[in-house]
Amino acid sequence: MTKKNDRENIWLRNNIPALEFCTLSRAAELLGCHLDDLIHFSEIGAIELCLPLHNFEAVLFTTELWEEGNAWEVKHPPKMMAKYINKSPLSLFMPKAEFDMNPTAKVRVKRFYQHEDTPGLKKPIISLSGLWALSLGFLPRSFYSALKNKEQISLTPFNLSFKEADIQISADDYGADDYVVVAHPVTEHFYSNGLRNEDEVKPIATITVDDILVTRHQIEKIDYSIGADIPSILNGGVLQTEPSDVAIEKPVRATAKQSDLIVALLRAIGLTDEELKGSISELMNKANSRARKLTESRVETLPFPDDEASTISWLKKGGVNR
Known part of the structure; x- marks a missing residue:
């Protein structure tokens, strides 16, 4: 063959x-x-x-x-x-x-x-x-x-x-x-x-x-692909991601300037460079805790994205060398 x-x-x-x-x-x-x-x-x-x-x-x-x-x-x-x-x-x-x-x-x-x-x-x-x-x-x-x-x-x-x-x-x-x-x-x-x-x-x-x-x-x-499967939407080889006027659910994005501001604010509430480079879940917990103290509990949780990859992207764009 x-x-x-x-x-x-x-x-x-x-x-x-x-x-x-x-x-x-x-x-x-x-x-x-x-x-x-x-x-x-x-x-x-x-x-x-x-x-x-x-x-x-x-x-x-x-x-x-x-x-x-x-x-x-x-x-x-x-x-x-x-x-x-x-x-x-x-x-x-x-x-x-x-x-x-x-x-x-x-x-x-x-x-x-x-x-x-x-x-x-x-x-x-x-x-x-x-x-x-x-x-x-x-x-x-x-x-x-x-x-x-x-x-x-x-x-x-x-x-x-x-x-x-x-x-x-x-x-x-x-x-x-x-x-x-x-x-x-x-x-x-x-x-x-x-x-x-x-x-x-x-x-x-x-x-x-x-x-x-x-x-x-x-x-x-x-x-x-002759004689085999060809990647398609049906077999998952091609993602169906057509644009439309309906809002697309997608990862939270931040520009470089926005990321600079996010990192600066995280540092302003007391997070160290080591904490910014560490575990994302621990970073989020510490950031929420310090924000609650600074605002006298008026902030329950900061609006971090649901996926850790987006938070890591924010930090990298903001100059944190992870």
Whole structure:
């Protein structure tokens, strides 16, 4: 029996250099499987399906990336021609902006935002180009059956969400410094009266299976799994962590500045550096005890996170060498 590590890779078997991406039909031909097999692998989260985009207007999913000191905006100033790449070389983006070429203009660049005048909802509008992976959690149930039947399917702004191609995402990525770009279509105009006006929700894209692309990474993932289980949502090999407008339960996070303040306050109530480096449970007990004494029992417990890993992360970001 030929071991998978001894088997020629898919490109050598097909006598071609590696394709960075291709249509689903071509991928099935190269792999020697049915088109429906690839659609099934996508449906269980084993592989990603991508759409090619060209200056598609979308909204950066999370506000946590850019709110504090506008770090995201400083890192990504609008440009006239060039586009940005974050983690995937296939997925390009650029902040939406207008440029005033008049040398006497006081404001040379105007950025655009969704919910610009609503704190907490304000998010940068960006344009997407290249290949972007479809987020499974937003697609309608009829999506996969339409692909299998080679039918057209219309998608509204609420059926679409995109992330960088080939980059796995987890709940820990939301708001993290090492973030993955996730974006969804602009939807602000559907809420003119505060509530969503369903009559205004119209399809913005009509696609068929021929519009779907699959990347080299996804093809090689299938090829490597031939004759064995492929990691998926069903077998736990892939985590189902799709973003949505519903709050995501995730570990408590703190920025470096917040962590500095947390550590300084712990030291201020009398905790020593050795105690900060010791057992987390003992640290929490001592911190609660000293806080109760300082406040004459007005504090029952300090709001430490439920998991010790988050507390350790706070301490490390605050400069405690554990």
